[in-house]
Amino acid sequence: CKIAPGVLAEILKKSSGFPVPPQLMVGIETADDAAVYKLNDEQALIATTDFFMPIVDDPFDFGRIAATNALSDLYAMGARPLFALAIVGMPINTLPHDIIRKILQGGEQACADAGIVVAGGHSIDSVEPIYGLAAIGVVDPAYLKRNSDACAGDVLVLGKPLGVGVYSSALKKGVLDDDGYRQMIDSTTRLNTVGMQLATIPGMHAITDVT
Numbered sequence: 001c002k003i004a005p006g007v008l009a010e011i012l013k014k015s016s017g018f019p020v021p022p023q024l025m026v027g028i029e030t031a032d033d034a035a036v037y038k039l040n041d042e043q044a045l046i047a048t049t050d051f052f053m054p055i056v057d058d059p060f061d062f063g064r065i066a067a068t069n070a071l072s073d074l075y076a077m078g079a080r081p082l083f084a085l086a087i088v089g090m091p092i093n094t095l096p097h098d099i100i101r102k103i104l105q106g107g108e109q110a111c112a113d114a115g116i117v118v119a120g121g122h123s124i125d126s127v128e129p130i131y132g133l134a135a136i137g138v139v140d141p142a143y144l145k146r147n148s149d150a151c152a153g154d155v156l157v158l159g160k161p162l163g164v165g166v167y168s169s170a171l172k173k174g175v176l177d178d179d180g181y182r183q184m185i186d187s188t189t190r191l192n193t194v195g196m197q198l199a200t201i202p203g204m205h206a207i208t209d210v211t
Contacts, residue, residue: 023038024036024037025037026077030148032146034048035048036139038141044141045138046077047136050066052066052132056185063106063109063131067110067111068190075195076195077139077199079138079144080137080138083117084107085118085136086107086122086131088130089124089125090103090125090130113191118133145195145205146206149206154206164184171184
């Protein structure tokens, strides 16, 4: 349900510019996974937000997938998550409250697996169910990884199999078998914690989250 990059660029191209502080190490210019603000020589604050509508029927799994997706943006830049804020939009009068509760619990479980808490958030009554996180982390600027640092000739190392989008589309069409569904859930709920370690390896130019 993302807005296509070309369409988004067209929408934003006439936005008024603003002075960029020197502490802002990563902003919108490189289409990176998160924004990064340098605090000192050893610490930079990293922030991202990610939310979407359900891609699976199980509410707990939906919450886990959405939260994992948001946290992955931090890991993809070598950061350690600190805490998260929930972004919740639900058709409160048509969706049973127990279902909404399970979505939130799924997100809380993903955060617990990452060793952080959901420290707050914001909710609205919306037509479609929407859930995600604003995730905050910290990274040593020396180990920060940007999309733009990828080099021609780099070896590509995949941390997870590709194909989640294919599986998701198959699920929507009712043609994904049980084994495929299990593989999809395993991939979309597995945290990319290895990003923190990968970022410290000499010669590692760039990391990104392909979800």
